[in-house]
Amino acid sequence: MIPVAKxxxxxxxxxSGGIVSPTGNPELPLDKxxxxxxxxxxxxxxxxxxxx
Amino acid sequence: xxxxIRVVHYLNQFFAQIGGEEKGGVGPGGKEGPVGAGRxxxxxxxxxxxxxxxxxxxxxxxxxxxxxxxxxxxxxLAGFKAGLLIxxxxxxxxxxGVACGAICQAAEERLGILALAGMxxxxxxxxxxxxxxxxxxxxxxxxxMVPTLQRMADLGMKLVERTPLGxxxxxxxxxxxxxxxxxxxxxxxxxxxxxxxxxxRGKPFKSEIPAPKFQPNKPAAPLRDLSSAxxxxxxxxxxxPEGNPxxxxxxxxxxxxxxxxxxxxxxxxxxxxxVHSGYDTAFANRDPHRLVPLDVMRELEQEGxxxxxxxxxxxxxxxxxxxxxxxxxxxxxxxxxxxxxVTAVILTST
Amino acid sequence: MRLDLGFVDIRDVRFGQHxxxxxxxxxxDREELTSLLQEEPxxxxxxxxxxxxxxxxxxxxxxxxxxxxxRLSGPNFPGALDSMGLVGDGQTRVLKNxxxxxxxxxxxxxxxxxxxxxxxxxxxxxxxxxxVVLLPYPVSGxxxxxxxxxxKKAGLKASVYLAAAAKDIAPHExxxxxxxxxxxxxxxxxLPRIAYIFPMHSHQHPTxxxxxxxxxxxxxxxxxxxxxxxxxxxxxxxFSYSAxxxxxxxxxxxxxxxxxxxxxxxxxxxxxxxAPVTIAEKERNAYLAAQLAKETLGADGIIAxxxxxxxxxxxxxxxxxxxxxxxxxxxxxxxERYPDTGITFVPENVNALVTPGLTRDAVALPAVDRVIGAxxxxxxxxxxxxxxxxxxxxxxxxxxxxxxxxxxxAISQVGASRLTTYTS
Numbered sequence: 001m002i003p004v005a006k007x008x009x010x011x012x013x014x015x016s017g018g019i020v021s022p023t024g025n026p027e028l029p030l031d032k033x034x035x036x037x038x039x040x041x042x043x044x045x046x047x048x049x050x051x052x
Numbered sequence: 053x054x055x056x057i058r059v060v061h062y063l064n065q066f067f068a069q070i071g072g073e074e075k076g077g078v079g080p081g082g083k084e085g086p087v088g089a090g091r092x093x094x095x096x097x098x099x100x101x102x103x104x105x106x107x108x109x110x111x112x113x114x115x116x117x118x119x120x121x122x123x124x125x126x127x128x129l130a131g132f133k134a135g136l137l138i139x140x141x142x143x144x145x146x147x148x149g150v151a152c153g154a155i156c157q158a159a160e161e162r163l164g165i166l167a168l169a170g171m172x173x174x175x176x177x178x179x180x181x182x183x184x185x186x187x188x189x190x191x192x193x194x195x196x197m198v199p200t201l202q203r204m205a206d207l208g209m210k211l212v213e214r215t216p217l218g219x220x221x222x223x224x225x226x227x228x229x230x231x232x233x234x235x236x237x238x239x240x241x242x243x244x245x246x247x248x249x250x251x252x253r254g255k256p257f258k259s260e261i262p263a264p265k266f267q268p269n270k271p272a273a274p275l276r277d278l279s280s281a282x283x284x285x286x287x288x289x290x291x292x293p294e295g296n297p298x299x300x301x302x303x304x305x306x307x308x309x310x311x312x313x314x315x316x317x318x319x320x321x322x323x324x325x326x327v328h329s330g331y332d333t334a335f336a337n338r339d340p341h342r343l344v345p346l347d348v349m350r351e352l353e354q355e356g357x358x359x360x361x362x363x364x365x366x367x368x369x370x371x372x373x374x375x376x377x378x379x380x381x382x383x384x385x386x387x388x389x390x391x392x393x394v395t396a397v398i399l400t401s402t
Numbered sequence: 403m404r405l406d407l408g409f410v411d412i413r414d415v416r417f418g419q420h421x422x423x424x425x426x427x428x429x430x431d432r433e434e435l436t437s438l439l440q441e442e443p444x445x446x447x448x449x450x451x452x453x454x455x456x457x458x459x460x461x462x463x464x465x466x467x468x469x470x471x472x473r474l475s476g477p478n479f480p481g482a483l484d485s486m487g488l489v490g491d492g493q494t495r496v497l498k499n500x501x502x503x504x505x506x507x508x509x510x511x512x513x514x515x516x517x518x519x520x521x522x523x524x525x526x527x528x529x530x531x532x533x534v535v536l537l538p539y540p541v542s543g544x545x546x547x548x549x550x551x552x553x554k555k556a557g558l559k560a561s562v563y564l565a566a567a568a569k570d571i572a573p574h575e576x577x578x579x580x581x582x583x584x585x586x587x588x589x590x591x592x593l594p595r596i597a598y599i600f601p602m603h604s605h606q607h608p609t610x611x612x613x614x615x616x617x618x619x620x621x622x623x624x625x626x627x628x629x630x631x632x633x634x635x636x637x638x639x640x641f642s643y644s645a646x647x648x649x650x651x652x653x654x655x656x657x658x659x660x661x662x663x664x665x666x667x668x669x670x671x672x673x674x675x676x677a678p679v680t681i682a683e684k685e686r687n688a689y690l691a692a693q694l695a696k697e698t699l700g701a702d703g704i705i706a707x708x709x710x711x712x713x714x715x716x717x718x719x720x721x722x723x724x725x726x727x728x729x730x731x732x733x734x735x736x737x738e739r740y741p742d743t744g745i746t747f748v749p750e751n752v753n754a755l756v757t758p759g760l761t762r763d764a765v766a767l768p769a770v771d772r773v774i775g776a777x778x779x780x781x782x783x784x785x786x787x788x789x790x791x792x793x794x795x796x797x798x799x800x801x802x803x804x805x806x807x808x809x810x811x812a813i814s815q816v817g818a819s820r821l822t823t824y825t826s
Contacts, residue, residue, distance in 0.1 A: 001401065001716055002681055003749065009269035017342070019606045019679040019713055021335045022289060022400040024342025037341060038348045041398065045283075045358065048275045048396045219824045227825040231741045233763045233806055235524075236822040240735055240758040241654035244817060245596070247754050248703045248733040249666060252594045260822060261736065261755040263748035303789065304740075330711050331606045331679075372712065374742045 011052040014043055057101035057212050060132050061090045062125070062139035062155055064148040068108035076112035076147075080121050082128040092198050093138060096205035105132040111147035114154075121151075122158045134165050136208050141170030141190035141200045142177060149177025156185040166211045170204050173226055182226045186211070189226055275396050284362035284394045285313075286385060289336060289343045289402040290328030290369030303329040303371035308381050310388070314363040318347045330371035331402045344400060362394050370401070403491045404580040405632040408573030409498040415452055415532040423568045428500060430534065430564065438563060439536065444544045444552045449537035451774045455530045458771040459518040461503055462779055462798050464810045465510035465550070467528060467646040468557050470497040471637065472565035479637045481618015483558040490632030495568045498575075501528060501648065502564065503535045504557040505775040509550040512779040513808040520768050525820065526811030528648075535774050536560055547610050554640065555614075557647075579632050579660055581669055588700055589668030597670040597701035598631070598655050599691050599721055600816075602639060604677035604710025609642050616674070626675035626691040628698060631656045634672065644709050645815050654818040655705055655735070670699040677710055677717040688720035696728045703731040707816045715745050722752055735817040737761065739807070758814065759821030761807025762787065773798040 005013040016022035023037050060082075065075040069088050086094045086103040094103045107128045114121045129137060137159045139152035149171040156167035168186040171177050178187055188207060190200040203224040210217055219234075220227040236243070243260070250257040275281055291311065292300050298309050313319075319340035326336035326343055336343040349361045366385045370378070389397065411426055418429030432450055439448040453459045474493040477484035503516065516528045523529040538556055540549045588595060602616065603609065609620040616624070617638050629638070631653075639650040656672065663669040675691045678684055695701040706721050708714040718734050725732040733754040736745050739761050748755070764786050778795035779802070782788035786803050796802075806812050806821075813819040 001713065003716055003719065005401075011269075011271050015681045016400065016402075017680070019331045019402050020333075020608070021342040022287075022402055023345040023348075024335065024339060026335045026338075026342070034341075034347065037345050038351070041345050041348045041352065042357075044398050045278055045352075048281075049278065051274050052271045217826070220826060229742065230826050231738060231760050231763075231823050232826045233760050233821045234824055235820055239654060239658075239817075240756050240819055240822070241658040241817040243822070244655065244705050244733050244735050244756040245658050245662060245667065247756060248596065248705055248731060249594060251731040251733065251754055252703050257754065259753050259755045260757045261738065261745060261748065262825070263750065263752070299790070299792070301789075302791070304787070330713070332608055372739055374740060376742065 012047050014040070014047060016040070056099070057135040057209070058104045058133055059093070059097060059101045059136045059138060059208070060129055060134040061086060061093055061103050061106045062137060062152060063087065063090070063106060063108045064142070064145070064151065065108060065110040068106060070108065076110045078110035079113050080107065080109040080124040080128065082107040082132065089197055089201065093201045093205060096202040097209075100209050101136065101205075105134070107132075109151060111145065111151060114151040115147045118154060122154060125155055126158055126163055129159060129165060130163060136212055137165055137167035138204050138208055139167065139169040141188065141197065141204070142175060143190050143194055144172045144175055144192040146176040149175035150180060151177070153177040153181025153185050153187070157181060160185070166208070168204060168208055168211065168225075170200050178226055183228050187226045188224050278358050279356055280359040281396050282360045282362055282394045283349070283358050283396045283398060284364070284366070284389050285344050285346065285349065286366045286397050286399045287344050287401070288368055288370030289331075289400060290326050290333065291340060291344050291365060291367040292325050292327050294323050294325055296325060296327050300327055300369055302327050302369050305368045305370060305373050305381060306377050308366050308368040308385055311365040311367060312363060313346060313361070313365055316346065317350045319344060328369040328371055328402065343402070345398075362389065362392065403630050403632050404578065405490050405636055406493045407496055407577045407579065407635070408493055409496045409575045409577070410568040410571050411574045412497050412499050412532065415454070415500060415534060417452070421564065421567050423571050428497060428532070428564065428567065435560065435563060439538065439556050439559060442538075442552050442556060444540055444549050445556070446539045446541045448539070448556070451535045451537065453516075453518050453533040453535060453774060455518055455532065457518040460767070460770045460773045460798060461505060461516040461533060461535055462514065462773060462775040463505045463507055463510040463512055464514040464516060464775070465504040465506050465553055466557050466641070467504070467648045467810060468502045468561040469648050469651050470500050470502055470561045470565035471495065471651065472562055472569055473636065474569060478562045479558045479640070482614035482640055483555065483562065486618065488633070489636040489638050490630050494636055495565050495571070495573065497565050497568055499531045500564065501531050501533045502557050502561045503533045504553050505535055505537055506550070506553050507776045508540060509546060509553060512776065513781065513804055514810050515767065515802070515804065515808050516810045517767055517770065521765060522767055522809045522812070525765070525806055526809045528811035534560065534564065537775065551610060551613055558640070579635060581631060581660075581663070581671070584671055584699055589664070593664070593666070593668040594702040595668045595670040595700055596659060597673060597695040597699045597704050598659060599673045599675065599695060599704050599706040600634070601675050601677045601706070601708055601714065601717055603642055604644075604708070604714045605679050606677070606711055606713050607643055613642060615640055615642050621676055624676045626673055626687055626694055628694055629672050629674045631660065631669070631672045641709065646810065648811070649814040649816050649818050652818075653816060654814070655707060655816060670695070670701045673699070677708065677714040684717050684720060688717060688724050691721055692724035692728055692730070695725065696730055701730055703733070705733050705735065707735045709815050712745070719749055719752060723749070726751070737813055737815045738823055756817070757823045758817055758819040759806065759812070760823045761805055761813055763806045764803060765806050765809070767802045767804060769801045770799050
C-alpha cells in the first residue's frame with residue numbers, strides 16, 4: 001500500500017509481491033519465487049542507501 | 053431537575069482579579085462565590101446552579117509545579133463539594149488553557165467531578181486535552197466571554213443531567229475525535245448523487261469524512277555502508293511462532309511481539325504462523341518467507357552484502373489498527389531496535 | 403433491455419400443504435423445500451424455520467440474505483444455479499417483504515444478527531420482513547470451503563423455489579428498469595451523465611476456484627468491463643463476502659441513479675471491476691475503469707463504492723484520482739469501521755466522500771424469547787470491541803452488546819443504510 005505509506009510519511013517504500021504475499025509470489029515455482037524475493041530485498045536495500 | 057448544582061469556577065490570576073503577568077507565580081487558592089466573569093457564569097446558569105466558589109492559580113505556578121498545584125486545587129474542589137467544575141475560558145492564553153485542561157481532567161479522573169473547559173481551538177491546551185475533556189470553543193477574542201460562558205453553562209448542565217449531546221457544531225465544543233453514527237434524513241446513495249451533482253454544477257458541498265492529518269516525518273539519512281549494517285526485519289502481517297503463544301490479536305493490535313531468529317537460516321512453516329484478519333494468510337502460512345524474507349537476508353549476510361541480520365523479528369497484526377496504537381507500537385519497536393544498534397529496517401507489509 | 407420487477411405483496415408466511423401464494427400469504431411445503439435442499443451431497447440435513455416481524459426472535463450466524471425472485475423466462479442466477487444465459491431483460495416476480503436467510507453454525511460469523519423486534523429494526527429493514535431461515539448441516543468430513551459454497555447455493559435454490567410460487571400471480575406493483583444502449587442515446591445535454599464504478603470483490607480474501615460471483619465466474623483476474631445495471635439487479639451477481647446479495651438485487655446506487663434518470667441526471671451505465679492484491683494491478687484496474695466510464699460511457703461524473711477491507715480504500719482513491727484527472731467529477735461511498743481511525747487513507751485531493759455509517763458503534767440488543775441459527779455466540783458482553791477468538795460463548799437469547807455492523811442489513815458497503823456519521 002505505497003500510497004498509504006507515503007500519506008503517513010513513510011517515504012522509503014517499494015511495491016511488494018501483493019497483499020497476500022508481500023515478499024513472495026505463490027504463482028511462481030519455488031526457485032523463481034526465491035529469485036523474485038531476492039531481487040525485491042536487494043531493491044529495498046538499495047533504497048536504504050538513497051536520499052529521499 | 054432536582055436541587056441546584058454546585059458549580060466551582062477555575063480562573064487564572066488575571067481573571068481572578070489578583071494581578072497580571074507579574075502575579076503569575078501566585079499559588080492555588082479559593083474563595084466563596086463568583087469572581088469577575090464568574091458573575092456572568094452565574095447569570096448564564098440562572099436557576100440551574102450556583103457558582104458556590106472560585107478556585108484559582110497563577111499560570112506560571114501551575115506550569116512549573118503542575119502536580120502540587122493540581123493536588124491543592126483538587127483539595128479545594130472537594131472542600132467546596134463541587135458538582136461541576138467550569139474552567140476558563142482561557143481564549144488564547146496557552147499556559148492558562150493547559151491549566152484548565154489539566155485541572156478538568158484531574159477533577160474527572162481523581163474525584164469523579166464533571167468538568168469542562170473553554171479556550172480557543174488553537175490553544176496548546178486544546179491539542180493536549182480535547183480528547184479527554186469537553187472544551188468549548190471560545191475563539192481568541194475576550195469579547196466572546198459572555199456567549200462562551202453561556203455555552204459552557206448549557207453544556208455543563210447537559211453533562212450533569214446526562215442529556216445526550218448534539219454534534220460539536222451544535223453544542224459549541226471541540227470535536228474529540230470519536231466518530232458516532234447518526235440517523236440521516238436521506239440514504240447514502242441519494243446523498244452521494246446529490247454531492248456529485250453539486251460538484252459537477254460547481255455548487256457548494258461538504259465531504260462527510262474529513263481527511264486525517266498526519267505529521268510529516270523527517271526521513272533518516274541514507275545508509276552509508278550496507279556491508280557493515282545491522283538490518284532488522286519487521287512486519288505488520290502478523291507473523292507469530294506456531295500456536296500464537298502470546299495470543300497476538302488478529303486485528304486492532306495493541307502490542308507487538310519479539311521473535312528470536314538467531315541461528316535460524318530460514319523460517320520453517322511448521323514453526324511459524326501468520327495471524328491477521330485482513331488478508332488470506334494461507335500463502336504466508338505455507339511459506340513464511342512470503343511475509344518475512346529471512347532466507348534471502350541470511351544469504352546476503354553470508355555473502356557480505358549486509359553486515360548482519362538483527363536477531364529479533366518484531367511483528368504485529370496490523371488490521372484496523374487505531375492510529376494511536378500503531379504509532380505507539382512503531383515507537384516501541386524503534387526504541388528497542390535503536391538500543392540494540394540496528395541501523396536499518398526492512399518492514400514488510402500486507 | 404427492459405426489466406419489469408413485479409412485486410407481489412406478502413403479508414404472512416406459513417408452512418402449509420403446498421407451496422403457493424394465496425391472498426397475500428406465502429405457504430411453504432416444508433418437506434418439499436427441505437428435500438430439494440437436501441439433494442446437496444455435502445448436506446447431512448437442512449432445517450427451515452420462519453421468523454416474523456415483531457416477534458421476540460433473533461437469527462444469528464447469518465451467511466447471506468436474498469430476496470426471493472423468479473424470472474418468468476430464462477435462467478435464474480445463471481452460472482451459479484441455472485445454466486448460462488443472460489439476465490436483466492423480461493419479467494421477474496419478487497416476493498415483497500420476504501427474505502431467504504442462510505445461516506450456518508460452522509461457516510458464518512456468529513455476530514451477524516437479525517432481530518425481529520427492538521432497536522435492531524431501527525437500523526436494518528430485515529427485521530420488518532418475513533424471514534425464511536435455512537439451517538444446513540454438513541456431512542461429517544465435509545470440506546469447509548466447499549460447504550460454504552453449498553450453503554450459498556442453497557440460498558439461491560430456496561429463493562427461486564419460493565418466488566416461483568408467485569409466477570402466475572399478478573403483481574401489486576411493477577417497477578420498470580429500462581436503459582437504452584449507450585451508443586444510440588446519451589440523453590439531453592443539460593443532464594449530467596453519471597456512471598457507477600463498482601468493484602464487486604476484493605481478492606485480499608481470494609475467491610475459491612469454483613466460487614460463483616458474477617455469472618458463475620470466480621472473477622479471479624477480472625478486468626474492468628461494462629455491464630448493464632439490470633444484470634446486477636436481476637441475478638448476475640452474488641457477493642462472496644462482506645456484503646449481502648440482497649443489496650446486489652436491491653443495489654442502492656443503481657436504484658438511485660435509475661430513480662433520477664431523465665430528471666436531474668442521465669444514468670450513463672455501470673463499470674464492473676474488482677480490487678486486486680498488488681499495487682500494479684490496482685493501478686491498472688483504476689485506469690481502465692475510469693477510461694471505460696469516460697470514453698465508452700461518456701460520463702461527466704462517477705460514483706464508486708467498495709466491497710472489502712481497508713486495502714480497498716486504496717483502489718477507490720486511485721479510481722477517484724484517475725477519474726478527476728480525466729476531467730470527470732468523482733464521489734465515493736466508504737463505510738467507516740472504527741471510531742478513531744474512520745477510514746485508512748484519504749489523499750489531499752479527495753474532497754467528496756459519503757459515509758453509510760460506522761460499523762463499530764456499540765448497540766445493546768435486548769433479550770429475546772427465541773433464537774434461530776445457534777444457541778450461543780462468543781461475545782464479551784461488557785465490551786463489544788473484544789474480538790479475542792477464545793472468548794467463552796454466551797447464550798444468544800440474552801441481552802447482547804454488539805456493534806451496529808453486526809446487525810445484518812444495517813450498513814452495506816454498497817451504500818445502503820439509514821445512517822451518517824459525525825465526529826463527536
